[in-house]
Amino acid sequence: MARVVRSPVRCRGLVLPALLLAGLVIVAPLAAAAPVVHSDSPAAPMDLSADPGVTAPTVTWNGVNVSSHGQPSSAFSVAGTHSAEVNFSFSEPTLGFVTNVTLQLTYLGLVLTTARTAPTVPGPDAHLDVPSLISAHASLNWTFGPLAQALEGVFQLSAGLTNSTGATVWSETFFVFVKSPYLVESASVVVLLILLVAELYWGVAAIRIARKSARPPVASWSGAQGSTPPSSGTPPPPAGSGTPPASGGGPSGGPPPGSTGGGGST
Amino acid sequence: MSAVSSAASSGVILGIVIVFLLQQFGYLALTALIPSLLYFIVAAILGGVIFGVAARAAARSARKNRGSPAQGPPPSP
Numbered sequence: 001m002a003r004v005v006r007s008p009v010r011c012r013g014l015v016l017p018a019l020l021l022a023g024l025v026i027v028a029p030l031a032a033a034a035p036v037v038h039s040d041s042p043a044a045p046m047d048l049s050a051d052p053g054v055t056a057p058t059v060t061w062n063g064v065n066v067s068s069h070g071q072p073s074s075a076f077s078v079a080g081t082h083s084a085e086v087n088f089s090f091s092e093p094t095l096g097f098v099t100n101v102t103l104q105l106t107y108l109g110l111v112l113t114t115a116r117t118a119p120t121v122p123g124p125d126a127h128l129d130v131p132s133l134i135s136a137h138a139s140l141n142w143t144f145g146p147l148a149q150a151l152e153g154v155f156q157l158s159a160g161l162t163n164s165t166g167a168t169v170w171s172e173t174f175f176v177f178v179k180s181p182y183l184v185e186s187a188s189v190v191v192l193l194i195l196l197v198a199e200l201y202w203g204v205a206a207i208r209i210a211r212k213s214a215r216p217p218v219a220s221w222s223g224a225q226g227s228t229p230p231s232s233g234t235p236p237p238p239a240g241s242g243t244p245p246a247s248g249g250g251p252s253g254g255p256p257p258g259s260t261g262g263g264g265s266t
Numbered sequence: 267m268s269a270v271s272s273a274a275s276s277g278v279i280l281g282i283v284i285v286f287l288l289q290q291f292g293y294l295a296l297t298a299l300i301p302s303l304l305y306f307i308v309a310a311i312l313g314g315v316i317f318g319v320a321a322r323a324a325a326r327s328a329r330k331n332r333g334s335p336a337q338g339p340p341p342s343p
Contacts, residue, residue, distance in 0.1 A: 072295040109299025153289040156297035177292045189290055195283050203276035203317045210269035210321040214329035 057090035057170050059159045066174035072154045075175035080151050086115075086140040090161060090170070098169065100162040101138045105147075105155055112155075115142050144178065152180040152188050270321040277317030281309030 059066045061076055062084050069076055078084060088101045103115040117140045144151055155178055160171035180188070285305050288294040296302040 072292070075292065075295075106297050108296050108302050154292050154295040156295055175295055189287075192283055192287050192290060196280065196287065199276050199280040199283060203273050203280060206269045206273035206276060207317070207321040207324050210273060211324040211328040213269055214325045214332065 057088065057161060057172075059089075059172055059174075060087045061085075061174070061176075063087075066157075066159065066172060069174040069176075070172075072175050075154050075177040077177045077179065080144050080147075080178045080180045083141055083143040086142050086159070088136075088138040088140070088159070088161070090136050097163055098136065098161045099164045101140060102158075102160045102162060102168075103140055103142055104158045104160070105144070106158060107155055112147055112151075113145055115140055151178045153178065270318055270325065273321035274314040274318030277313030277315070278310040279313070280317070281311070281313030282306055284313075285309045 061069075064076070066076075068074065086103055090098065101117050105112045105114075117138055154175055156173055156175055158171055158173045160168045162168050285294065285296075289296050294305065296305070
């Protein structure tokens, strides 16, 4: 006889994945609808003074070079509501003529937000008049924008230089550890921790149910013993207090439970 | 839904939640899609297998214990 396991996780097993899926569905359009953040502050004019020493582009985040923060373990710790000053330094025209500096926040393969600054220097025609390399600088005021209330954790930022065709001529990635405002941070962490504890509880409860649902073997009342099996709804009378079964297969009216019979199934 | 599959599903969700928590606490960066999906899938499979196997082992050990004559009720006189 198959016994139905009344599991507390029967409904929850569908509800929680649905909640997680709903959360992802909500977050994905948010990411897709994130407006492109343009820096309000005008880009710093590029320094056209000849500086042959600058060859490799460098990006600084609040004055700190980002090249040493290329791993999640060495991420910048920033507050989501604060802005950061990002400076680009590069030489032209070794990379082609850079027309834009961009900064992109990436999460789960989606570009959540992009900051872009168009240099105020003249176009390539003006560069043609410069015989040697020039040191170019651009400044960007980075803010997380409306995502500041939702971001928490480690995220990757990609700094890039693009030319007039929109192609990225150089890029560098680094990581920032964004800390949300206290209430949002605690709310998201608390929700996840509650989910963690709840899943642990339900998982352990399901294991206990599985252990309890391992039914004891059902005693078989064989016809060779000449006795009739009791009805399943009525317990057998206590030994010695009532009349034994009809024709008495054994001293106690039958084999002890658990001695014979098949195994239970869940 | 049997208890074993319930435990396995709890383990799956637990694995996914742990990945999100690791990202929240700064130990994991979910940047690219494919590596992030791999994190989620591996964590979900690990959680499901661990909890499912635990539930199955618990059920089996309990069945074995109850089936042994040593633990059965003593025969009445």
